Amino acid sequence: xxxxxxxxxxxxxxxxxxxxxxxxxxxxxxxxxxxxxxxxxxxxxxxxxxxxxxxxxxxxxxxxxxxxxxxxxxxxxxxxxxxxxxxxxxxxxxxxxxxxxxxxxxxxxxxxxxxxxxxxxxxxxxxxxxxxxxxxxxxxxxxxxxxxxxxxxxxxxxxxxxxxxxxxxxxxxxxxxxxxxxxxxxxxxxxxxxxxxxxxxxxxxxxxxxxxxxxxxxxxxxxxxxxxxxxxxxxxxxxxxxxxxxxxxxxxxxxxxxxxxxxxxxxxxxxxxxxxxxxxxxxxxxxxxxxxxxxxxxxxxxxxxxxxxxxxxxxxxxxxxxxxxxxxxxxxxxxxxxxxxxxxxxxxxxxxx
Amino acid sequence: xxxxxxxxxxxxxxxxxxxxxxxxxxxxxxxxxxxxxxxxxxxxxxxxxxxxxxxxxxxxxxxxxxxxxxxxxxxxxxxxxxxxxxxxxxxxxxxxxxxxxxxxxxxxxxxxxxxxxxxxxxxxxxxxxxxxxxxxxxxxxxxxxxxxxxxxxxxxxxxxxxxxxxxxxxxxxxxxxxxxxxxxxxxxxxxxxxxxxxxxxxxxxxxxxxxxxxxxxxxxxxxxxxxxxxxxxxxxxxxxxxxxxxxxxxxxxxxxxxxxxxxxxxxxxxxxxxxxx
Numbered sequence: 001x002x003x004x005x006x007x008x009x010x011x012x013x014x015x016x017x018x019x020x021x022x023x024x025x026x027x028x029x030x031x032x033x034x035x036x037x038x039x040x041x042x043x044x045x046x047x048x049x050x051x052x053x054x055x056x057x058x059x060x061x062x063x064x065x066x067x068x069x070x071x072x073x074x075x076x077x078x079x080x081x082x083x084x085x086x087x088x089x090x091x092x093x094x095x096x097x098x099x100x101x102x103x104x105x106x107x108x109x110x111x112x113x114x115x116x117x118x119x120x121x122x123x124x125x126x127x128x129x130x131x132x133x134x135x136x137x138x139x140x141x142x143x144x145x146x147x148x149x150x151x152x153x154x155x156x157x158x159x160x161x162x163x164x165x166x167x168x169x170x171x172x173x174x175x176x177x178x179x180x181x182x183x184x185x186x187x188x189x190x191x192x193x194x195x196x197x198x199x200x201x202x203x204x205x206x207x208x209x210x211x212x213x214x215x216x217x218x219x220x221x222x223x224x225x226x227x228x229x230x231x232x233x234x235x236x237x238x239x240x241x242x243x244x245x246x247x248x249x250x251x252x253x254x255x256x257x258x259x260x261x262x263x264x265x266x267x268x269x270x271x272x273x274x275x276x277x278x279x280x281x282x283x284x285x286x287x288x289x290x291x292x293x294x295x296x297x298x299x300x301x302x303x304x305x306x307x308x309x310x311x312x313x314x315x316x317x318x319x320x321x322x323x324x325x326x327x328x329x330x331x332x333x334x335x336x337x338x339x340x341x342x343x344x345x346x347x348x349x350x351x352x353x
Numbered sequence: 354x355x356x357x358x359x360x361x362x363x364x365x366x367x368x369x370x371x372x373x374x375x376x377x378x379x380x381x382x383x384x385x386x387x388x389x390x391x392x393x394x395x396x397x398x399x400x401x402x403x404x405x406x407x408x409x410x411x412x413x414x415x416x417x418x419x420x421x422x423x424x425x426x427x428x429x430x431x432x433x434x435x436x437x438x439x440x441x442x443x444x445x446x447x448x449x450x451x452x453x454x455x456x457x458x459x460x461x462x463x464x465x466x467x468x469x470x471x472x473x474x475x476x477x478x479x480x481x482x483x484x485x486x487x488x489x490x491x492x493x494x495x496x497x498x499x500x501x502x503x504x505x506x507x508x509x510x511x512x513x514x515x516x517x518x519x520x521x522x523x524x525x526x527x528x529x530x531x532x533x534x535x536x537x538x539x540x541x542x543x544x545x546x547x548x549x550x551x552x553x554x555x556x557x558x559x560x561x562x563x564x565x566x567x568x569x570x571x572x573x574x575x576x577x578x579x580x581x582x583x584x585x586x587x588x589x590x591x592x593x594x595x596x597x598x599x600x601x602x603x604x605x606x607x608x609x610x611x612x613x614x615x616x617x618x619x620x621x622x623x624x625x626x627x628x629x630x
């Protein structure tokens with residue numbers, strides 16, 4: 001049995017169903033991210049787990065106990081908010097110790113725990129300061145310490161880094177992950193930032209229109225997207241329509257040229273239309289060692305993006321992006337040149353829908 | 354940059370409007386002060402103040418009004434804070450209706466309010482269709498009348514208190530603070546007492562100050578309900594004396610200023626906090 005079970009959760013606001021039959025099992029100590037665009041239902045699902053929103057149907061089980069009907073203050077679930085939500089009238093120590101005071105812990109115990117938490121977030125000298133005397137990053141670290149002080153069974157983080165600037169965001173996300181690993185706490189993290197989700201999580205849940213599109217490790221989500229939405233939302237992707245030529249040999253036809261995939265044509269018939277996807281970094285120019293899946297194309301545009309060069313090519317009416325690493329000796333064709341590009345069979349992904 | 358250099362950067366017309374504004378507020382006050390000091394011919398002195406303070410009615414009515422003001426402020430906070438809090442948290446759709454209700458005292462004159470109160474509460478309140486009296490006529494005994502006066506003052510102060518509290522709640526984002534406190538195990542009472550009220554200090558103080566000013570100067574309700582309040586006393590004094598009412602008016606202004614100063618002092622840190630957030 002999983003540590004956190006989200007069983008068939010649905011939620012409607014009036015006639016609008018914002019979460020549809022959401023099912024997820026999270027293991028103890030696992031870090032799971034809900035990733036999706038605004039309005040996909042990820043925050044609502046998190047708020048249902050926290051107890052701030054009642055589900056229209058479904059159950060939430062933590063460590064074998066059904067907490068669906070428990071009020072938020074009895075769930076033993078910590079939460080970190082996007083807007084920090086530190087109590088402005090309390091010092092940093094007061095904020096961290098608030099939950100412990102509510103739990104009627106002794107003052108010595110509170111003092112000890114607050115000191116531990118301050119050390120954990122590397123802010124031991126900041127206990128006496130008020131939230132308005134801290135930077136955004138520091139406030140969010142205090143919010144994290146406050147949520148962890150009570151050693152909750154599950155830690156929920158609702159886009160905690162969205163309000164911070166890019167540099168602090170990267171630093172703080174590593175810190176969040178390292179603290180989570182150190183404490184072994186089960187964490188659910190909501191974000192619309194794919195880089196954040198991929199870099200932090202053990203597993204990523206990609207959501208779209210209130211439904212789960214795909215659940216998998218960051219590696220699986222990026223390299224083997226199951227749907228067109230996941231493929232498009234996570235990373236850059238070339239999606240092209242193709243026709244099945246020979247399901248047995250996984251051969252497809254794209255713009256009059258044959259291309260072979262490694263898998264994904266099970267159950268398909270000759271003549272079926274499918275959507276295939278290739279990541280830009282999996283495409284390359286034809287060379288001695290690369291002779292499979294050759295596609296004739298015309299160079300349409302070349303853009304330098306620092307460490308990589310993005311080459312846009314036209315294959316018939318389809319436009320594909322190809323990324324190649326930049327180096328000072330790179331010889332690139334010119335715009336309008338006719339060239340051949342290639343990719344491995346494994347790079348050709350067949351999307352389900 | 355020095356203060357002088359900063360002041361020089363302020364545009365000419367800003368200065369003109371600022372000075373006109375200051376004159377608009379200061380001149381009547383200065384005139385009142387000047388007049389109150391001229392009770393004795395050709396000399397400036399505090400004679401009018403001495404006479405006003407020496408009147409036992411002044412102390413009596415002033416103490417009574419302050420007591421009523423404090424009672425009104427406490428009752429208003431008890432009524433309005435949970436109401437505004439719940440509307441922000443759970444019933445945002447009710448906000449327009451409540452805002453409309455809070456504006457009614459601007460539209461309905463106090464005279465209508467007082468006659469309404471007298472008409473409803475001058476008869477005993479019985480259980481419908483029986484002769485069982487649930488509540489005595491409130492206008493027939495002193496405490497009952499005081500309750501009516503406080504209730505009337507609460508209505509008059511409603512627009513100011515509600516708006517102050519509502520604005521305060523918007524500034525500190527009570528919804529997220531509530532959820533944060535809930536996730537830390539706090540119940541409703543703890544949340545209101547330890548999180549919401551302390552963060553509404555500035556809003557509550559400004560609402561309280563405005564309510565205080567209204568209650569201390571109010572005439573209509575107090576006159577018709579026949580209570581010994583400061584407003585009717587000042588009004589009567591003004592009909593018979595010239596200098597003492599001016600002196601007392603100035604004292605009331607001063608009291609208001611002192612109260613505002615206290616608010617600034619007490620809430621200075623919180624204002625900073627809200628700004629930073």
